[in-house]
Amino acid sequence: METGEIKEYVEKLCREGKESTYNIASLDTNTKNNFLNILSKKLIESEKNIISANASDIEAARQRGISSSLIDRMLLDHKRIVQMAEGCKKVSYLPDPIGSVIFGVKRPNGLEIYCKRVPLGCIGVIYEARPNVTIEITTLAIKSGNAVILKGGSEVISTNKVLVELIKESLKEAEIDERAVQFIETTDRSAVDVLLKQRGFIDVIIPRGSEGLIKHVVENSYIPVIETGIGNCHLYIDESANVEMALKIAINAKTQRPSVCNSIEKVLIHKNIASNILVPLVMEFKKRDVQIRGCQQTLKYVKDAILATEEDWYKEYHDLIVAIKIVKDLREAISHINKYGSKHSEAIVSENYSSIRRFLRDVDASAVYANASTRFTDGGEFGFGAEVGISTQKLHVRGPMGLEALTTMKYVIFGNGQIRT
Amino acid sequence: METGEIKEYVEKLCREGKESTYNIASLDTNTKNNFLNILSKKLIESEKNIISANASDIEAARQRGISSSLIDRMLLDHKRIVQMAEGCKKVSYLPDPIGSVIFGVKRPNGLEIYCKRVPLGCIGVIYEARPNVTIEITTLAIKSGNAVILKGGSEVISTNKVLVELIKESLKEAEIDERAVQFIETTDRSAVDVLLKQRGFIDVIIPRGSEGLIKHVVENSYIPVIETGIGNCHLYIDESANVEMALKIAINAKTQRPSVCNSIEKVLIHKNIASNILVPLVMEFKKRDVQIRGCQQTLKYVKDAILATEEDWYKEYHDLIVAIKIVKDLREAISHINKYGSKHSEAIVSENYSSIRRFLRDVDASAVYANASTRFTDGGEFGFGAEVGISTQKLHVRGPMGLEALTTMKYVIFGNGQIRT
Known part of the structure; x- marks a missing residue:
């Protein structure tokens, strides 16, 4: 025509x-x-x-x-x-x-x-x-x-x-x-x-x-x-996180269905827990063919990771790629998410009451999670019986x-x- | 600057x-x-x-x-x-x-x-x-x-x-x-x-x-x-209307505060009631310095009215001007409103149950009235205590x-x- x-x-x-x-x-x-x-x-x-x-x-x-x-x-x-x-x-x-x-x-x-x-x-x-x-x-x-x-x-x-x-x-x-x-x-x-x-x-x-x-x-x-549907979602692992739970949620949120918008694209890790969690996390990711990108700090722990660019932090990969950033505190994690995130789904893994409260309050997104995978942002999972899409x-x-x-x-x-x- | x-x-x-x-x-x-x-x-x-x-x-x-x-x-x-x-x-x-x-x-x-x-x-x-x-x-x-x-x-x-x-x-x-x-x-x-x-x-x-x-x-x-706030509102006077009520509502909706969006700009009149209502209505409008425009039919009753153009039917005057149209039935009134209206506030004056029901259902507007002035579309009048504006x-x-x-x-x-x- x-x-x-x-x-x-x-x-x-x-x-x-x-x-x-x-x-x-x-x-x-x-x-x-x-x-x-x-x-x-x-x-x-x-x-x-x-x-x-x-x-x-x-x-x-x-x-x-x-x-x-x-x-x-x-x-x-x-x-x-x-x-x-x-x-x-x-x-x-x-x-x-x-x-x-x-x-x-x-x-x-x-x-x-x-x-x-x-x-x-x-x-x-x-x-x-x-x-x-x-x-x-x-x-x-x-x-x-x-x-x-x-x-x-x-x-x-x-x-x-x-x-x-x-x-x-x-x-x-x-x-x-x-x-x-x-x-x-x-x-x-x-x-x-x-x-x-x-x-x-x-x-x-x-x-x-x-x-x-x-x-x-x-x-x-x-x-x-x-x-609808742009999901540059983050998982923030707080210094007080249960390491086993954090690993389980990170793997699920990244790899269970990487092509969908409620999968995570970024993992932010508190500096005080990085040495405990980074190596096992990366090992689990690699087992599932996830390509690792990271900040300068991350590269110190993970020698073969690719240095993430400014563009990476904004990006929704829709694929088996993750970018990892080590942050100095909760405040930096929240600022990073509010700057680079797409206001879709954001999660914290933590055992600290005040950190969870502050994360859930100050992160500007349609769904904010404490100790659960972002993959639940879905009409069916929320009990709506059907879904037109996810409004961001x-x-x-x-x-x-x-x-x-x-x-x-x-x-x-x-x-x-x-x-x- | x-x-x-x-x-x-x-x-x-x-x-x-x-x-x-x-x-x-x-x-x-x-x-x-x-x-x-x-x-x-x-x-x-x-x-x-x-x-x-x-x-x-x-x-x-x-x-x-x-x-x-x-x-x-x-x-x-x-x-x-x-x-x-x-x-x-x-x-x-x-x-x-x-x-x-x-x-x-x-x-x-x-x-x-x-x-x-x-x-x-x-x-x-x-x-x-x-x-x-x-x-x-x-x-x-x-x-x-x-x-x-x-x-x-x-x-x-x-x-x-x-x-x-x-x-x-x-x-x-x-x-x-x-x-x-x-x-x-x-x-x-x-x-x-x-x-x-x-x-x-x-x-x-x-x-x-x-x-x-x-x-x-x-x-x-x-x-x-x-x-917000574009109001090309209509009053439709049905053949079954109470003439006194129709006059009172028309005058109120047009002249009580002509500069606001919930005032009417148009009056549609069923052909079977036109001869009863047009002359007293125009007389009341003229008493209040309202300029009359109208369709060809209207001009037969109101010799000195100005012929309304296609543009008039779309227009929000925000002023002491009204355009009057004689319609052959309810259906024509509804079609006219859905075509030219701004989906703000629309009213019918009628004593007929089915006409009212159909008007309220089929007119596509934020507020539809039976037997009341459109001037009530207002946060205060609806009991909201305050108003940010009127979404159309x-x-x-x-x-x-x-x-x-x-x-x-x-x-x-x-x-x-x-x-x-």
């Missing part, structure tokens, strides 16, 4: 999405759940098609020399397809947030005011490698009464096409306005910029992906954005986003002729 | 504001209330100074031929100064939102998760004519544990300077970090654009003012924005914003060595 055609194409999808919002907002819960169950079944039935489309995407990615952690995110296998199908069912079990009264009041002048939960309207989602986002976001959007415009990653466009076909078929069977889910079927990057200007059609933009994508969206969008901004919602993150409120006011004097 | 100097100057204020956030976030409630009471007293004591600075601003505005509704917004007189002082006290009576636990849960793995209310951090506020915003926003920001960067209107810079001096003195007396309130003391418009790029220093931007200002902020900000966006907060609109949340998690498997 030419640039002008892309613009026209994206605008058309957004307009259609917006036009459907009144139909979607007023759907009853049973109809929405019926759609979710139909989609769940179709995913299981279509495993072969999905895997075949996904295999062609992955083959093409391999040929372009894409990293193994990115391939991991692109992959759909039997297990992940079952997970997607189960995800649809889980969303059907969640309470419908729409129409609930957040609060109500009768004012002295007799006005009755109800603050009700309503859908956001039409949500634009820009995402990268993970095709399961297509299913996740769609099911959460429909359950919360929203239309959604999907712009998935070019690298999985074949997989996404198959998934969107299943979604459209399921909407049709459930007798829901099919315009509620729009898929921008192009690998042309200019489509994103057109999408970001659709004020009036799109009510909120959610980018899910790399730091570069999110920065681009934030700087170019005319539509309110919910920033402060507006609207922070941390794991459940269904309510896709809603807003509306004041409905009943009077009998009240005027203001 | 040169352009480079403006940039340096604004960045310095923002950096200082941000640096103060940790001090402000951890202030106890008594200290914050003490500040509010000191400021309240100082406002009363300084009435002469305030009025004299304000008089010079107003004199300059008059010489530039500024409209009377703008002058009204600029004006501080004895009554409004007393209101500001009382406003400070009212804020001191409000419960401190910071530190309250929004919800908490113990997960099956033993993790204890608390979702706590915390300040946003550093808030940038860009506003225009009304100098009382300086006091309102500052008191609400401090009470909710935030630092604030103020960029007030050039037309009231002398008034604002006096008010900010009183704020700084009050912070000092209350032993609060004075850097928490920063005032951008320049009439150079480029200061706004520098402010809008201060990601990292500023957590949220709140523009309060004209449509042009808000559009500029939305399109140029790298920082999340809370849009869907993200974070919608409608009148109380203290909680200036907070976000933080998940604080206590474990004893939990790792994810």
Whole structure:
């Protein structure tokens, strides 16, 4: 498509999405759940098609020399397809947030005011490698009464096409306005910029992906954005830490699934405990093929580590790489995290009451942990039943986003002729 | 100042504001209330100074031929100064939102998760004519544990300077970090654009003012924005309306204070009631010097009305002007409002149950009224005790914003060595 055609194409999808919002907002819960169950079944039935489309995407990615952690995110296998199908069912079990009264009041002048939960309207989602986002976001959007415009990653466009076909078929069977889910079927990057200007059609933009994508969206969008998922997370090991616990948490938070945003990228170690913990920690990391970078001090203990640059401290590796820094005290650890961190998830391992209290209070992040792995920052692990993403901004919602993150409120006011004097 | 100097100057204020956030976030409630009471007293004591600075601003505005509704917004007189002082006290009576636990849960793995209310951090506020915003926003920001960067209107810079001096003195007396309130003391418009790029220093931007200002902020900000206060509000008079009630509400909503955002700009009238209501309505409007514009149909009843243009239907007059449209049914009224409205406050006058239900459901706005004046969309009138502004966006907060609109949340998690498997 030419640039002008892309613009026209994206605008058309957004307009259609917006036009459907009144139909979607007023759907009853049973109809929405019926759609979710139909989609769940179709995913299981279509495993072969999905895997075949996904295999062609992955083959093409391999040929372009894409990293193994990115391939991991692109992959759909039997297990992940079952997970997607189960995800649809889980969303059907969640309470419908729409129409609930957040609060109500009768004012002295007799006005009755109800603050009700309503859908956001039409949500634009820009995402990268993970095709399961297509299913996740769609099911959460429909359950919360929203239309959604999907712009998935070019690298999985074949997989996404198959998934969107299943979604459209399921909407049709459930007798829901099919315009509620729009898929921008192009690998042309200019489509994103057109999408970001659709004020009036799109009510909120959610980018899910790399730091570069999110920065681009934030700087170019005319539509309110919910920033998600950049995780330059830290583990701070205090001088009072239980060494065994610190080792266990560090290994888990770094290596259990390095490609996700709630994994740690940095370990900060109090200078007084460094000689106890650094050598066993590095040994455990090396056993799991983790590449070690470190500050000057760290290099004294770990001769073959790479010296970390200023850029390293800002970086989310998304990979089996860790940077270690020895700090002189808690204060330095907190300052370092607040300067370089992405306000996602930050943890302290300590046995000292005051240090823990101060860390949890002064570290500015969506989730702060005492003596636990950062890997728990997740809608499922928090008990939300589903997750739209993890917000790293402060507006609207922070941390794991459940269904309510896709809603807003509306004041409905009943009077009998009240005027203001 | 040169352009480079403006940039340096604004960045310095923002950096200082941000640096103060940790001090402000951890202030106890008594200290914050003490500040509010000191400021309240100082406002009363300084009435002469305030009025004299304000008089010079107003004199300059008059010489530039500024409209009377703008002058009204600029004006501080004895009554409004007393209101500001009382406003400070009212804020001191409000419960401190910071530190309250929004919800908490113990997960099956033993993790204890608390979702706590915390300040946003550093808030940038860009506003225009009304100098009382300086006091309102500052008191609400401090009470909710935030630092604030103020960029007030050039037309009231002398008034604002006096008010900010009183704020700084009050912070000092209350032993609060004075850097928490920063005032951008320049009439150079480029200061706004520098402010809008201060990601990292500023957590949220709140523009309060004209449509042009808000559009500029939305399109140029790298920082999340809370849009406020554009009010192209409508009153729809249904065929079943009580004529007397409709007249009373229309007159109140248009003329009680035309310079504010919750006043109506448009009246939509069902065709079957037009002949009953149009003539008395126009007569009442004319008595109060309201200029009448209207659709072709309206002009048949009101010979001397001006024909409304497409632009009129989008416009917020902020003045004694109204545009009247005759619609063929409820559906046309709702479509018109959803197309031209600013999603602020919309009202129906009707005695028909189904029409009211449909209007309240399908009109997309922060506040929808049945049989009451739109003038009630206001933090005070809703019982919030204070108001940061009226959000016309869907993200974070919608409608009148109380203290909680200036907070976000933080998940604080206590474990004893939990790792994810």
